[in-house]
Amino acid sequence: xxxxxxxxxxxxxxxxxxxxxxxxxxxxxxxxxxxxxxxxxxxxxxxxxxxxxxxxxxxxxxxxxxxxxxxxxxxxxxxxxxxxxxxxxxxxxxxxxxxxxxxxxxxxxxxxxxxxxxxxxxxxxxxxxxxxxxxxxxxxxxxxxxxxxxxxxxxxxxxxxxxxxxxxxxx
Numbered sequence: 001x002x003x004x005x006x007x008x009x010x011x012x013x014x015x016x017x018x019x020x021x022x023x024x025x026x027x028x029x030x031x032x033x034x035x036x037x038x039x040x041x042x043x044x045x046x047x048x049x050x051x052x053x054x055x056x057x058x059x060x061x062x063x064x065x066x067x068x069x070x071x072x073x074x075x076x077x078x079x080x081x082x083x084x085x086x087x088x089x090x091x092x093x094x095x096x097x098x099x100x101x102x103x104x105x106x107x108x109x110x111x112x113x114x115x116x117x118x119x120x121x122x123x124x125x126x127x128x129x130x131x132x133x134x135x136x137x138x139x140x141x142x143x144x145x146x147x148x149x150x151x152x153x154x155x156x157x158x159x160x161x162x163x164x165x166x167x168x169x170x171x
């Protein structure tokens with residue numbers, strides 16, 4: 001494959017996949033700008049080897065690079081509390097136009113670890129099978145199941161605590 005053909009195929013892939021990659025990155029990073037940076041970094045890393053990536057697995061390959069980049073970025077910096085003013089920014093290509101729902105989704109995912117958040121986004125937002133999630137994240141199916149179970153339990157617990165607190169405030 002010559003360079004021009006590779007570049008053309010890469011550009012077509014980016015045009016077709018950008019919105020979906022950006023939505024997934026936003027759910028991981030909770031910030032529009034960080035999501036854009038994650039997608040751009042993942043695409044830049046994948047561009048160098050684009051000629052070796054099979055067309056039928058290109059999205060999965062880039063998404064894996066995106067998730068790995070996100071996990072790496074969380075290791076390099078100290079956690080910062082979610083700024084709810086940026087959570088209200090409309091996420092480009094967001095699955096919902098309702099800012100309240102989007103803000104609530106970001107708040108719900110905030111207490112999860114990067115791995116838990118990655119698995120929840122892959123499994124329930126991107127609707128991937130447990131086997132696909134395990135393959136893409138390089139873990140066993142059992143790890144996906146147990147991590148998803150723990151993450152969902154944490155989400156339920158956080159939701160129950162929030163519900164109890166808000167019902168007590170209304171009394």
